Amino acid sequence: MSDAILHLDHLSQQFPNASLPAVKQVSLTLKQGDLLGLLGASGCGKTTLLRLIAGFERPQSGTIDLAGQRVAGEGIWQPPERRDVGMVFQDYALFPHLTVAKNVAFGLQQPRQKRFSAKQRQALTAEAIALVGLTGLEKRYPHQLSGGQQQRVALARALAPQPALVLLDEPLSNLDVQVRLRLRQEIHDILKTSQTTAIFVTHDQEEALSICDHVAVMRQGTLEQIDTPEALYQAPKSQFVAEFVTQANFLPAQWQKDGWQTEIGWFPGDGVQGNGVQDDRPTPNHATVMLRQEALLLTADETSELVIRDRQFLGREYRYWLVTPSGQTLYARTPVSINLPIGTAVRLSITGGSVQVFPGA
Numbered sequence: 051m052s053d054a055i056l057h058l059d060h061l062s063q064q065f066p067n068a069s070l071p072a073v074k075q076v077s078l079t080l081k082q083g084d085l086l087g088l089l090g091a092s093g094c095g096k097t098t099l100l101r102l103i104a105g106f107e108r109p110q111s112g113t114i115d116l117a118g119q120r121v122a123g124e125g126i127w128q129p130p131e132r133r134d135v136g137m138v139f140q141d142y143a144l145f146p147h148l149t150v151a152k153n154v155a156f157g158l159q160q161p162r163q164k165r166f167s168a169k170q171r172q173a174l175t176a177e178a179i180a181l182v183g184l185t186g187l188e189k190r191y192p193h194q195l196s197g198g199q200q201q202r203v204a205l206a207r208a209l210a211p212q213p214a215l216v217l218l219d220e221p222l223s224n225l226d227v228q229v230r231l232r233l234r235q236e237i238h239d240i241l242k243t244s245q246t247t248a249i250f251v252t253h254d255q256e257e258a259l260s261i262c263d264h265v266a267v268m269r270q271g272t273l274e275q276i277d278t279p280e281a282l283y284q285a286p287k288s289q290f291v292a293e294f295v296t297q298a299n300f301l302p303a304q305w306q307k308d309g310w311q312t313e314i315g316w317f318p319g320d321g322v323q324g325n326g327v328q329d330d331r332p333t334p335n336h337a338t339v340m341l342r343q344e345a346l347l348l349t350a351d352e353t354s355e356l357v358i359r360d361r362q363f364l365g366r367e368y369r370y371w372l373v374t375p376s377g378q379t380l381y382a383r384t385p386v387s388i389n390l391p392i393g394t395a396v397r398l399s400i401t402g403g404s405v406q407v408f409p410g411a
């Protein structure tokens with residue numbers, strides 16, 4: 051583990067009076083420059099995991115190694131100010147009465163492992179402000195900046211001491227969609243330029259997949275899957291991950307004639323058990339098929355009981371809202387060349403190979 055910046059080993063934390071742990075047996079390793087996305091629904095333990103790493107919570111069990119030093123474990127406890135970690139919060143948490151430069155310099159004056167001279171503080175402040183593209187705005191106060199600029203100040207403050215690890219807790223949640231899209235790429239570029247190791251918490255799957263090297267999906271305190279964005283999207287290991295990451299459709303199905311029969315038709319398939327890899331287990335009679343929105347082809351068919359309920363024009367594609375005979379909603383994204391009016395009865399087929407299924411209907 052010598053080149054690991056962060057190593058968590060079976061980390062668990064249960065709050066007093068809680069029936070379940072907020073973080074349960076979490077293990078992961080980050081190397082220098084890695085950007086990990088931590089993705090999960092509200093309450094799954096993302097913030098608690100960050101607070102454990104930063105030292106604001108004490109784990110009941112497990113260990114945390116940071117930059118080669120054990121900071122939490124049996125009989126070992128380093129408080130937050132002794133950990134080489136920078137944090138960026140959803141609400142920016144800037145000091146309103148301090149200028150941009152003084153906000154950024156603040157983190158350099160705190161008691162921490164690294165001590166900086168006045169000259170170093172000045173240089174590191176200027177460097178961090180330049181890194182986030184705010185040179186020239188040093189004398190402004192937070193209220194004289196846009197939300198996106200304020201978040202860049204918060205990022206500069208976290209980066210200025212050149213910490214081993216930066217933790218970003220839903221840093222884009224308070225921003226409107228245009229700024230969010232731009233700033234997420236900027237944050238990625240800034241972290242990569244400075245080769246900073248970071249964890250980026252979000253509940254937005256697109257945000258995590260688009261900028262992170264690895265994404266961890268959390269569920270009720272545990273890490274359900276940790277993988278590259280591509281692997282997570284193409285081969286989700288469980289239906290939970292698939293639902294969270296792919297926003298696909300799921301239908302109960304029965305194994306029939308080397309494929310899967312659903313209420314809206316038969317789809318080619320095999321004995322795949324849900325992780326994209328053929329395994330030795332027998333094919334179950336019942337399963338849940340995953341139909342990706344972008345893999346569905348729609349063909350008008352008067353004999354079909356599947357009807358287009360609504361349609362949204364998204365520029366490069368249409369998003370169709372379909373309702374099955376049993377009342378289940380399905381979504382399909384198609385190129386705009388497939389232009390079918392609302393109310394049309396359609397037949398569905400899939401592009402590409404076989405459908406992926408998960409055990410249990």
Ligand SMILES: Nc1ncnc2c1ncn2[C@@H]1O[C@H](COP(=O)(O)OP(=O)(O)OP(=O)(O)O)[C@@H](O)[C@H]1O
Binds near residue numbers: 066068091093097099
């Ligand atoms: N100080 C606390 N005392 C007791 N329970 C807590 C405390 N902080 C969090 N919890 C509980 O621990 C669980 C995990 O909370 P956490 O804030 O880590 O989730 P999260 O994934 O960050 O959620 P969100 O996306 O809504 O911020 C939740 O059930 C929450 O209610």
